[in-house]
Amino acid sequence: MPIANALTIDVEDYFQVSAFAPHIARSEWDARECRVERNVARILAMLERHDTRATFFTLGWIAERYPQLVRDIVAAGHELASHGYGHQRASELSAAEFRADIARAKAILEDVSGQAVLGYRAPSFSIGTGNLWALDCIAEAGYRYSSSIYPIRHDHYGMPDAPRFAHRTNGDLIEVPITTLRVLNRNLPSSGGGYFRLLPYALSRWMLQRVNEQDGEAAVFYFHPWEIDVGQPRIPGIGAKTRFRHYLNIGRMEARLERLLGDFRWDRMDRIFLDRVPAAGPLGH
Template identity: 60%
Template structure:
């Protein structure tokens, strides 16, 4: 399995997405960083997002930044810079609490607050939402109704894979309606040997060799004739972030593996594929099909 040479002209435009949260807000590290400690924990997200903006500017790529309301309130200039540089500002909720850990009322309040905060700061409509840890699934079927009620146009909160913390293996692999005015756009997988395999980024992008991710994205583009979605976090290009030694070995491995290689792999990814915003890549096609 090898990565073919870059040929941006003969492939579709894929959606590049960034989940804007800091290292201490990751769900797996939550036991070590209770929310009451966040205000006193040194943030690294601003420098990392600025670096990402530089990478995108150099490559001519645009993307969607699924941003926490908590981050936006503390770094409003950063959020405005994202919008001013032509990227999409979308919602990752306010306080990075898993949708499946909330009541419907609390979840709705959280995503409404995040939308209002982001729109006020960015000065533009926020149409997209992504649940922390892809926490919309079989245990909380009411969540899509809340997302639609909050005024979002699309959700990217379902990962159609089997995972110990998230995933709906039997969910559709491509965009599907989940309400009268809401579409779910799941994270990209390839279908092989009777199951879905993740090729949409995150920890898999750091763990597996780069050619595996490139191969999977090309398969979706060429065989399925569909755009792919790729996601990552600002802390994944930050190998100098503090190490939580008290975390379990499994958590440490998942969080810190190959952090020093991620930026280089991202540069290759931006060179090898064409990248755009979620709303521009997917919503025109969804609207045309309705």
């Protein structure tokens, strides 16, 4: 049977994207048109068509305002996990602020869903060499795994020398890095997001297949609800790079996801990684 890969959705709205922070104040969030409910509903319908279960890393801010969205995710058999409360980068918070953020989000998500929340993903993959203390905070808050480190070089995030596959960090916390493909001593992004919209679908599919077949590992794929929303408001004043990264090929994203769901086997993060990682060292290495 083919390897089951982890399908993950970072549940945030278009105005909460980190790249838009200089242009949209947090104080404006409640006044913005919120489109996350309809986009998550479309995603849930797509997953149901493919009989696929996924992990939804959800902001506490979203869960507070749209509790039915959270309940719909859980009722459909998906894993509910934490994306923090207000989409603040871990690298921009003190240890005390970070602890408060992830504890607040966990409490809200568990209260709304009635279920334990075991997983956490830092906004913008903002855990790296400069704030590895955050992993201790995540474990102390009661999470069992994190998916917060991206082993690539990027202008906003990345820890290229980090292990590429799931491993225990310290104690019982499992870190499940975002998937990369190792080519010529360099890690190439191969796990979704803007790269999936940028690259030809055949190349993205090939990279995931290589991770499954060459490394023998489960891949972690991610995307956001706003990435299928062609009708989202355009944010004025943003730079050309930000505009390119955010809006590129949004109109093609849903069809590509449909193909992806058909081409690979998918499941939730907790089912794939919890209890599979040995007590020391990365999984399979």
